[in-house]
Amino acid sequence: MTCEAHQSTLSSRLGDLAPLATPSPPSFELIERNIRRVLDRYDAPEKPPERDAERLFAEMQRRIRESDWHKVPMSFVTRIASLIYAGAHRFRDDLAEIRRFLCAEIRATTRHGFLNPMMRIYLESYETGKAHTVELAEALRHSHSKIGARWQPLLENVPELLDAQKAPSALAAIMERMPDPWHGLRALGLHQPHAPGLMDAAHLEFLKTIGPKLTTLNEIERLLGWLKPDERALRQVGAGAAIEVLLGHWRTRNPSAEIQSLLVDRLTQLYSHPRVNPHPAWSEVDPALVQVFLRWLMGADIRFLFRVLTEVERGHMWADREKFWWTLHEQGRIDEVWIAFNDEGHRAALSKLPADIRQSGRRFGRQVGDRDKSLLVMRIRNKVVIEGTFNFRVHFFRADQPLTPELYRPRYDVADIRNLSNLDAIAHQGDWQSRVLMALSR
Numbered sequence: 001m002t003c004e005a006h007q008s009t010l011s012s013r014l015g016d017l018a019p020l021a022t023p024s025p026p027s028f029e030l031i032e033r034n035i036r037r038v039l040d041r042y043d044a045p046e047k048p049p050e051r052d053a054e055r056l057f058a059e060m061q062r063r064i065r066e067s068d069w070h071k072v073p074m075s076f077v078t079r080i081a082s083l084i085y086a087g088a089h090r091f092r093d094d095l096a097e098i099r100r101f102l103c104a105e106i107r108a109t110t111r112h113g114f115l116n117p118m119m120r121i122y123l124e125s126y127e128t129g130k131a132h133t134v135e136l137a138e139a140l141r142h143s144h145s146k147i148g149a150r151w152q153p154l155l156e157n158v159p160e161l162l163d164a165q166k167a168p169s170a171l172a173a174i175m176e177r178m179p180d181p182w183h184g185l186r187a188l189g190l191h192q193p194h195a196p197g198l199m200d201a202a203h204l205e206f207l208k209t210i211g212p213k214l215t216t217l218n219e220i221e222r223l224l225g226w227l228k229p230d231e232r233a234l235r236q237v238g239a240g241a242a243i244e245v246l247l248g249h250w251r252t253r254n255p256s257a258e259i260q261s262l263l264v265d266r267l268t269q270l271y272s273h274p275r276v277n278p279h280p281a282w283s284e285v286d287p288a289l290v291q292v293f294l295r296w297l298m299g300a301d302i303r304f305l306f307r308v309l310t311e312v313e314r315g316h317m318w319a320d321r322e323k324f325w326w327t328l329h330e331q332g333r334i335d336e337v338w339i340a341f342n343d344e345g346h347r348a349a350l351s352k353l354p355a356d357i358r359q360s361g362r363r364f365g366r367q368v369g370d371r372d373k374s375l376l377v378m379r380i381r382n383k384v385v386i387e388g389t390f391n392f393r394v395h396f397f398r399a400d401q402p403l404t405p406e407l408y409r410p411r412y413d414v415a416d417i418r419n420l421s422n423l424d425a426i427a428h429q430g431d432w433q434s435r436v437l438m439a440l441s442r
């Protein structure tokens with residue numbers, strides 16, 4: 001075979017070979033998901049109370065003065081740093097030497113095992129314009145390029161992050177552009193968007209930017225999603241301010257029924273009833289706005305009571321009672337409302353609430369003394385008025401009497417209520433509505 005023939009045969013064989021299939025790139029989704037789970041669990045480790053803080057500070061000061069770092073692990077230094085910048089110690093003049101040393105080390109070191117924890121400490125101890133924040137920010141800016149990969153995406157996405165004055169407003173401006181701020185910040189590299197310090201300040205700035213927009217369902221849902229994202233922990237710090245901006249538009253006007261229902265359901269779900277096991281956030285809210293919310297809650301409770309009664313008491317019509325009490329509510333004559341269902345009503349009422357609301361706190365009580373009696377307990381000016389189902393009369397009590405049934409109890413017994421001395425007890429016969437109005441006016 002000639003050389004040309006051999007080459008021709010080889011060329012034809014090579015030409016007939018099937019092209020190599022490029023393998024599809026591997027999926028990193030599982031790896032990335034596991035990384036996120038690890039970060040969620042361990043990125044902000046629990047900090048047990050430190051009982052030997054003063055001993056540790058003295059030991060650190062001795063080592064600084066003597067330049068004695070023999071066999072000192074990095075964990076010792078970062079433990080001291082977490083303590084020194086904690087709220088109880090960050091302003092102490094007698095510890096300034098340690099803070100100066102830590103800032104000098106930030107500038108000098110290249111070790112990620114030190115710089116990364118110091119970055120976290122800066123974020124968690126952040127207070128706008130305070131000396132310790134300014135010092136940490138300046139030192140970390142000096143070592144910006146040496147901070148580990150863990151923080152670099154966040155530093156790139158938020159250039160003002162190491163600005164002791166502008167960082168909160170810069171983060172808030174970014175959050176304002178995000179459809180879902182909590183998950184959006186995580187995507188930027190901030191794994192704990194509800195962490196203390198800088199994020200507490202950014203939260204308050206975010207409320208300022210989103211506040212004027214909180215007249216639409218989408219914007220209200222966006223803020224509620226920031227307060228309680230998915231199954232994550234509820235935001236605690238700044239919660240009172242968040243409730244205020246959510247309610248602030250409705251001081252003198254009413255929202256749509258849809259918005260009112262959303263706010264009643266979600267705020268009681270997140271921060272409980274303002275009068276029943278209230279979350280501390282309610283104490284931070286303007287009392288006038290709390291009253292606005294309670295008025296909405298009263299209306300929702302009255303409607304809820306008669307909706308449940310219509311379902312479980314099919315042989316009875318409640319239209320005249322519902323209309324009467326609803327009219328008084330709309331006239332602003334009812335100050336507070338509480339419901340106590342009988343057993344069947346209680347089961348039906350619970351079934352109508354989402355699981356998380358059922359578990360978050362009481363929305364109504366129980367009446368345990370008579371299986372066919374449910375109660376509507378009201379405060380109307382200086383009287384406590386108790387309406388009951390079937391043949392239970394409308395009972396009137398002075399609100400300031402020691403034995404008068406209180407609102408918001410978990411349990412009531414109609415037998416106890418009947419046995420109490422009362423101002424009046426009006427049966428639902430004839431023009432009972434007029435007699436009730438007269439009793440209220442006395």
